[in-house]
Amino acid sequence: MISIIYDYINWEEKQIIKKLQEENIEYNIINAKDEPLNITGKNSKIGDVAFIRCVSHRRSLYYSAILENQGIRTINSFNIFNITGNKIITSAYLYKNNIPTPESTVSFSKDAAIGVCNSYGYPVVFKPASGSWGRMVSLIKNDNMAETIFSMNDMVNESGVYYIQRYVERPPRDIRAILINHDISAAVYRYSNDGWKTNLYRGGKVEKAALSDYDREIIIKASEIFDAGVIGIDAMESPDGIKIHEINGRVEFKGASRVYGDKIINDVVNFLKSTS
Numbered sequence: 001m002i003s004i005i006y007d008y009i010n011w012e013e014k015q016i017i018k019k020l021q022e023e024n025i026e027y028n029i030i031n032a033k034d035e036p037l038n039i040t041g042k043n044s045k046i047g048d049v050a051f052i053r054c055v056s057h058r059r060s061l062y063y064s065a066i067l068e069n070q071g072i073r074t075i076n077s078f079n080i081f082n083i084t085g086n087k088i089i090t091s092a093y094l095y096k097n098n099i100p101t102p103e104s105t106v107s108f109s110k111d112a113a114i115g116v117c118n119s120y121g122y123p124v125v126f127k128p129a130s131g132s133w134g135r136m137v138s139l140i141k142n143d144n145m146a147e148t149i150f151s152m153n154d155m156v157n158e159s160g161v162y163y164i165q166r167y168v169e170r171p172p173r174d175i176r177a178i179l180i181n182h183d184i185s186a187a188v189y190r191y192s193n194d195g196w197k198t199n200l201y202r203g204g205k206v207e208k209a210a211l212s213d214y215d216r217e218i219i220i221k222a223s224e225i226f227d228a229g230v231i232g233i234d235a236m237e238s239p240d241g242i243k244i245h246e247i248n249g250r251v252e253f254k255g256a257s258r259v260y261g262d263k264i265i266n267d268v269v270n271f272l273k274s275t276s
């Protein structure tokens with residue numbers, strides 16, 4: 001049986017449930033907010049595969065760690081959630097595995113961070129180590145702005161950690177690839193509606209991406225850092241080829257499905273079937 005673990009039911013979860021029903025696949029849905037998780041004993045409601053779709057990174061981490069240690073196949077694995085939930089750690093793994101990625105540095109004081117901004121040269125990109133939907137991702141244009149953004153970040157996020165990336169010159173779009181079991185199920189360009197961030201999921205234009213063989217090779221190689229699962233890989237098209245800037249352990253694909261129809265849902269459900 002497949003258990004879908006969720007905390008909010010979004011479009012993706014609804015479509016997956018609909019497809020499981022259509023195919024008469026045995027499943028149940030478990031709201032992580034309602035269901036205490038037994039760490040030192042079995043959790044009888046959980047099937048042999050747990051598809052963890054929690055929006056909360058912490059819930060995904062605990063669910064995957066605990067269930068994996070009880071012999072349950074979790075999609076995704078603890079390792080995937082653990083690494084991809086933190087952009088700093090993700091950058092380190094991408095670098096280690098020779099995957100092209102934007103130049104990135106972490107500093108542990110504001111002064112050191114401003115030094116990094118100056119050594120990269122403005123504009124630079126500042127990101128919180130964890131987060132999604134582009135929240136708090138900022139384009140910093142000078143020392144004053146850096147000081148202000150770092151101070152604001154300290155008020156809401158993990159204080160004293162400054163992850164700085166060199167700005168990548170690129171067209172006003174990025175690539176979102178959906179990888180299932182190390183295969184590219186779909187890849188789209190996401191265009192910015194306004195401003196400089198291209199990941200805006202509300203209303204932004206989406207179109208099928210024309211990936212070169214090299215792009216596909218890099219994207220698949222990046223997925224192979226991890227166990228087989230359902231992940232998103234985001235990349236930017238720099239003048240020297242694509243650079244992967246993010247891996248999503250809980251990938252959203254409503255936008256990509258506007259272009260690919262049911263393909264992604266079908267691929268996800270086929271993968272879940274093959275693991276159960």
Ligand SMILES: Nc1ncnc2c1ncn2[C@@H]1O[C@H](COP(=O)(O)OP(=O)(O)OP(=O)(O)O)[C@@H](O)[C@H]1O
Pocket residue numbers: 102125127131132133134135137165166167168169173174196197198199234245246
């Ligand atoms: N180094 C960079 N150079 C130029 N643009 C960047 C850079 N890093 C990020 N961006 C832009 O900012 C957007 C948001 O960045 P990023 O994807 O890292 O944030 P996020 O919060 O993880 O977003 P999401 O979860 O939607 O992918 C990217 O889609 C891209 O358009």
